[in-house]
Amino acid sequence: MRIGELSRRTRVPTRLLRYYEEQRLLAPAREENGYRHFEDGDVYRVQQIRGLLDSGLTTEIIRRILPYLTEPGEIHPRPERLNPETVALLWDEADRIKQRVDCLNRNREAILGYLAAVQVDRRRTPPPEDGPATG
Incomplete structure (x- = not known):
């Protein structure tokens, strides 16, 4: 094709x-x-x-x-294709992914902490913010 x-x-x-x-x-x-x-x-x-x-x-x-x-x-x-350079590269990538996962988990916890502090759950939406006065 x-x-x-x-x-x-x-x-x-x-x-x-x-x-x-x-x-x-x-x-x-x-x-x-x-x-x-x-x-x-x-x-x-x-x-x-x-x-x-x-x-x-x-x-x-x-x-x-x-x-x-x-x-x-x-x-x-x-095994003949998995040379030490590739092994090291894969270990480095696994470490990089773990750092990203850890960062995402911290961000998720921060968001959940904020939602808990303002007592907003999934069943209700937050009250609308006051907008600029009109009129």
């Missing part, structure tokens, strides 16, 4: 698909006329890439772990 069809099937703009190719996340074949040719499996690969990007991973990390991801929820490690 051509890039337009892949874009339609994945709902990912062609511009992003070209970017994924530039980042070596996709490797389409080229036809004689230079057009990109994608396989049906690339639909799933683009969905994986989108999910990983949405979860906050960088394209560098995605590029390194894509070879291990073959099916949803399945990881097939290949």
Whole structure:
């Protein structure tokens, strides 16, 4: 399939698909006329890439772990490809994600503390704020 069809099937703009190719996340074949040719499996690969990007991973990390991801929820490690540099990169990413989670938890607690202080629960809406006087 051509890039337009892949874009339609994945709902990912062609511009992003070209970017994924530039980042070596996709490797389409080229036809004689230079057009990109994608396989049906690339639909799933683009969905994986989108999910990983949405979860906050960088394209560098995605590029390194894509070879291990073959099916949803399945990881097939290949020890010969997991070099010390990749291991260190993954540990650093895990630490970065933990810091983000901790920050989000602190923000959530602050918001809940504020709501408790003003005694607003989900069953009722806060009273309207006084607006500027009219008239």
